[in-house]
Every structure is written in C-alpha cells, then in structure tokens.
Amino acid sequence: xxxxxxxxxxxxxxxxxxxxxxxxxxxxxxxxxxxxxxxxxxxxxxxxxxxxxxxxxxxxxxxxxxxxxxxxxxxxxxxxxxxxxxxxxxxxxxxxxxxxxxxxxxxxxxxxxxxxxxxxxxxxxxxxxxxxxxxxxxxxxxxxxxxxxxxxxx
Amino acid sequence: xxxxxxxxxxxxxxxxxxxxxxxxxxxxxxxxxxxxxxxxxxxxxxxxxxxxxxxxxxxxxxxxxxxxxxxxxxxxxxxxxxxxxxxxxxxxxxxxxxxxxxxxxxxxxxxxxxxxxxxxxxxxxxxxxxxxxxxxxxxxxxxxxxxxxxxxxxxxxxxxxxxxxxxxxxxxxxxxxxxxxxxxxxxxxxxxxxxxxxxxxxxxxxxxxxxxxxxxxxxxxxxxxxxxxxxxxxxxxxxxxxxxxxxxxxxxxxxxxxxxxxxxxxxxxxxxxxxxxxxxxxxxxxxxxxxxxxxxxxxxxxxxxxxxxxxxxxxxxxxxxxxxxxxxxxxxxxxxxxxxxxxxxxxxxxxxxxxxxxxxxxxxxxxxxxxx
Numbered sequence: 007x008x009x010x011x012x013x014x015x016x017x018x019x020x021x022x023x024x025x026x027x028x029x030x031x032x033x034x035x036x037x038x039x040x041x042x043x044x045x046x047x048x049x050x051x052x053x054x055x056x057x058x059x060x061x062x063x064x065x066x067x068x069x070x071x072x073x074x075x076x077x078x079x080x081x082x083x084x085x086x087x088x089x090x091x092x093x094x095x096x097x098x099x100x101x102x103x104x105x106x107x108x109x110x111x112x113x114x115x116x117x118x119x120x121x122x123x124x125x126x127x128x129x130x131x132x133x134x135x136x137x138x139x140x141x142x143x144x145x146x147x148x149x150x151x152x153x154x155x156x157x158x159x160x
Numbered sequence: 161x162x163x164x165x166x167x168x169x170x171x172x173x174x175x176x177x178x179x180x181x182x183x184x185x186x187x188x189x190x191x192x193x194x195x196x197x198x199x200x201x202x203x204x205x206x207x208x209x210x211x212x213x214x215x216x217x218x219x220x221x222x223x224x225x226x227x228x229x230x231x232x233x234x235x236x237x238x239x240x241x242x243x244x245x246x247x248x249x250x251x252x253x254x255x256x257x258x259x260x261x262x263x264x265x266x267x268x269x270x271x272x273x274x275x276x277x278x279x280x281x282x283x284x285x286x287x288x289x290x291x292x293x294x295x296x297x298x299x300x301x302x303x304x305x306x307x308x309x310x311x312x313x314x315x316x317x318x319x320x321x322x323x324x325x326x327x328x329x330x331x332x333x334x335x336x337x338x339x340x341x342x343x344x345x346x347x348x349x350x351x352x353x354x355x356x357x358x359x360x361x362x363x364x365x366x367x368x369x370x371x372x373x374x375x376x377x378x379x380x381x382x383x384x385x386x387x388x389x390x391x392x393x394x395x396x397x398x399x400x401x402x403x404x405x406x407x408x409x410x411x412x413x414x415x416x417x418x419x420x421x422x423x424x425x426x427x428x429x430x431x432x433x434x435x436x437x438x439x440x441x442x443x444x445x446x447x448x449x450x451x452x453x454x455x456x457x458x459x460x461x462x463x464x465x466x467x468x469x470x471x472x473x474x475x476x477x478x479x480x481x482x483x484x485x486x487x488x489x490x491x492x493x494x495x496x497x498x499x500x501x502x503x504x505x506x507x508x509x510x511x512x513x514x515x516x517x518x519x520x521x522x523x524x525x526x527x528x529x530x531x532x
Contacts, residue, residue, distance in 0.1 A: 024196050036213045043217065049225060083396040107239055108332040108361055127239060127332040147526075148239055148332075152447075159364065
C-alpha cells in the first residue's frame with residue numbers, strides 16, 4: 007500500500023515538473039511577443055506623431071494669413087501670443103509663432119526701386135505630444151517667401 | 161501498539177506482481193515518458209525558434225528605423241539652404257577640410273556607391289575609406305550609402321565643443337565647417353573659439369550644429385576575432401560570423417578627427433538602395449533656385465555623380481537572417497531587393513526576412529517644391 011501511494015505521488019510530481027517547464031516556455035514566448043508588441047507600438051505611436059506634426063506644418067505654411075498675422079501682430083498672432091495649442095487626432099499640437107530668420111533683397115531687383123521685394127526665410131515649429139504615451143515629435147520647417155519690404159519682424 | 165501490529169500485518173496482505181504485469185507497466189510508462197519527452201523537446205525547440213525569429217524581426221525593424229530616420233534627415237544643415245553648386249563626387253571619408261573636402265561635399269546629402277551585382281563589392285577606389293573599409297570589411301552584394309546632415313540640435317551658448325569634432329556654423333546663406341576646440345561657446349564665437357564670421361540676422365554668431373557624415377555598409381561579421389574594427393574571416397563572432405549593418409561616423413576619438421566604425425544591427429545580410437532622382441523640369445526654376453519639382457522622376461540603383469545631388473527619395477531594401485541556423489530548415493525562398501534583382505534561394509538553415517521602406521528626403525525635396 008505504501009509503495010502504491012508513493013508511486014502515485016511520483017506521477018503527480020513528474021507531471022507537475024513537466025507542466026511547469028512547459029508553462030515556463032510559454033511564459034517566455036508570451037513575454038518576448040509582448041515586448042516586441044510594445045516596441046512596435048512605440049514606433050507606430052512615434053511615426054504617427056511625426057506625421058501629425060508634419061501635417062500641421064504643411065497646413066499652416068499653406069496659409070499666407072499665418073505669416074501676415076505674425077507680421078502685423080493681429081488675428082491669430084496678437085502681441086504676446088507665442089503659441090497656439092490645439093488637438094489634432096487626439097494629440098496635443100503646439101504651433102509656435104513663426105520666426106523670420108533672414109531677409110535679403112530679391113536677386114535681380116534694382117536697389118534703386120523703392121519697393122524691392124525681399125526674400126525672407128522663416129522657421130515654423132510644431133510640437134505634437136501624445137497625452138497617452140507622453141511621446142512627442144518636434145518638427146521645425148524652414149520656409150522661404152518673397153515678401154514686400156519690411157515684412158520680416160525682428 | 162495495536163496500530164503498529166496492524167501496520168505490520170498490512171504489507172503482508174499486499175500481493176506481488178507478476179512479470180507480465182511489470183512488463184506492461186514498464187512499456188506503458190516508457191511510452192508515456194517518450195510522449196512527454198517529445199512534447200518537452202518540441203516546445204523547447206519551438207521556444208528557441210520563436211526567440212530567434214523575434215530577434216531577427218527586431219534586428220530588421222531597428223536597422224530600418226535607424227536608416228529611415230537618418231536618410232529622412234539627409235541634407236538638413238540647420239537653416240542653411242543656399243548650398244554651393246555640386247562639384248565632383250566628394251571623398252566621404254575626408255577627415256580634414258583641406259581643399260574644402262568636407263565643405264564642398266555638403267550638396268551631396270546622399271552619396272551612393274552601388275554594388276554592381278550580388279557577388280561584387282561597391283567600388284570605393286578614389287576615396288580614402290580604405291583604412292576603415294578594406295575588402296575584408298565589406299560583404300559583397302551590398303551598397304555603401306553616405307548620409308550627410310547636421311544634428312537637429314544646435315549647441316547652446318556656454319556649452320563646450322569636443323576637441324576636433326566637426327561642426328557646422330550656419331545661417332540661411334552661409335555654412336562654415338569648423339573643428340571644435342574646448343573653449344566654451346560665446347554669443348560671438350565659432351566652434352573653435354575664434355570670432356564668428358557666419359552671423360545671425362541680429363549680428364550674433366549663427367547656430368552651431370554637429371556635422372554628421374554616416375557611411376553605411378554591411379560587414380561580414382559583428383565582432384571581429386581579436387576585437388578589431390575589421391573582420392578577419394571565419395573565426396569572427398566565435399566561429400559563426402553574423403553579417404552586420406554598420407556605419408562609419410565622422411567624429412573625434414581622443415582629440416583626433418577620424419571615422420569611427422559603429423555597429424547598427426546584426427543579422428543584416430544585404431542592403432540595397434534605389435534612389436529617386438528629380439531632374440525634370442531640367443531648367444532652373446526662378447522661385448526655388450534649383451531644377452526639378454521635388455518629386456522623383458525615376459528610380460535608379462546606381463546614380464552617377466551628376467545625379468546624386470538630385471536624389472529626393474530613397475527606397476531602402478534590407479534582407480535580414482537569423483543569427484543561428486534552424487535545424488531541419490532549408491531556405492528555398494527568393495528575395496526581391498529592388499532594381500538589384502532577386503537574391504536566393506540560399507538553401508541553407510537560416511530563416512530570412514526582406515524589408516522595404518520608401519523615405520522622402522524632406523530637406524532636399526521640399527526645397528525644390530515649386531509654389532503654386
């Protein structure tokens with residue numbers, strides 16, 4: 007009877023050990039795939055943020071009013087307003103006031119002309135932040151525009 | 161006492177087993193343990209295989225991520241856009257700006273050395289790369305791609321440049337290559353502590369960015385036998401050489417400007433790039449000051465020196481493989497790596513994946529966009 011009893015125990019113990027070993031394999035595989043999933047998820051979130059930031063940049067530089075308002079300090083850019091925060095596809099998007107970095111008289115124009123158009127170079131900066139992952143993408147785009155003189159605020 | 165006597169008596173009651181019974185029990189037990197053993201071996205193999213696969217996918221993903229980010233930023237030199245007119249193809253491994261070797265290379269945001277086929281190496285003769293890229297360090301069949309750009313962060317005033325690291329001081333119309341000196345930056349200085357001549361609009365010194373020159377290549381090994389930067393042969397990587405994507409970086413090591421070999425991702429077996437060339441319309445546009453319209457007109461695998469400054473997109477192909485062989489596997493697939501044609505079947509025990517990504521080189525292409 008005692009021999010019978012210990013044999014039953016051995017079966018139980020061996021099967022438990024085997025089960026634990028197999029479970030370990032499965033757990034390790036789950037862990038690996040979970041880590042991979044997180045890595046890929048992060049990359050996807052990052053790319054999405056970059057795309058949103060780039061889209062907002064393209065939207066903004068397509069509108070002359072965006073720059074005209076900054077020059078005249080009216081409309082969307084009154085004096086003192088340096089950022090516009092909005093929500094785009096669930097992300098928080100901060101648009102910075104465009105900065106005029108450079109201006110020079112248009113090549114090929116006569117300097118004697120009182121209204122020489124100028125080539126101005128602007129920087130438009132947009133930061134997109136994901137409130138869930140708190141990742142962010144910071145995109146600065148340079149824009150060159152032909153402007154009337156004195157249209158590049160310092 | 162009574163209990164003890166019971167115990168003594170009970171074993172006597174147990175009957176023995178016959179030989180037949182024992183043999184049946186043994187056979188059944190053997191069958192069962194064989195089954196369990198097979199399950200164990202199977203799942204442990206499956207787990208190892210899964211691990212290899214996950215590692216390979218991660219290698220490929222990471223290589224692609226690094227490449228796309230870098231190629232995407234190629235041609236970014238801070239606000240500097242009035243690049244000098246391109247001259248002959250520059251030396252990608254120039255470590256001094258003697259005869260403007262680095263300054264004149266800036267229009268070549270992407271420079272390509274293409275392998276003619278899957279069994280030959282790209283031709284690097286005429287460059288000074290041989291020191292770091294001898295034939296032993298180049299796996300035949302993969303392209304060498306040079307990416308030039310500035311770091312996206314400008315140095316802050318008060319920070320100290322690294323000695324002999326290469327910097328770029330830039331305003332929209334001027335770019336100056338400078339070698340760092342360990343003097344803290346002021347609002348009027350260059351990276352080597354001199355008085356700045358490249359100025360901002362307000363008269364202060366222009367921003368200084370680190371200049372990156374990255375030369376991507378595929379080496380036949382990850383860690384060379386003996387720990388050097390150049391692969392030595394079959395004894396690398398403890399006797400099992402793993403082809404690896406690496407790059408040379410223009411940097412300063414111990415105060416000396418040099419090209420430093422950096423490992424990017426193991427298991428990358430082939431790297432092929434097709435380049436989107438934008439040269440139509442061929443007349444220089446008055447508004448953009450350059451030819452083209454920002455969109456690629458055709459893709460070529462081996463661009464000429466004249467075509468390289470017109471590269472606006474890149475189609476990147478990489479082929480990765482497991483670091484170890486999978487037992488019982490034979491790779492019978494063929495892989496399509498763009499205009500270089502198909503590769504394979506390899507008929508070996510390595511499992512492989514091909515990746516492709518199209519990257520817009522935003523700085524080179526948007527400068528050419530004709531405003532409507």
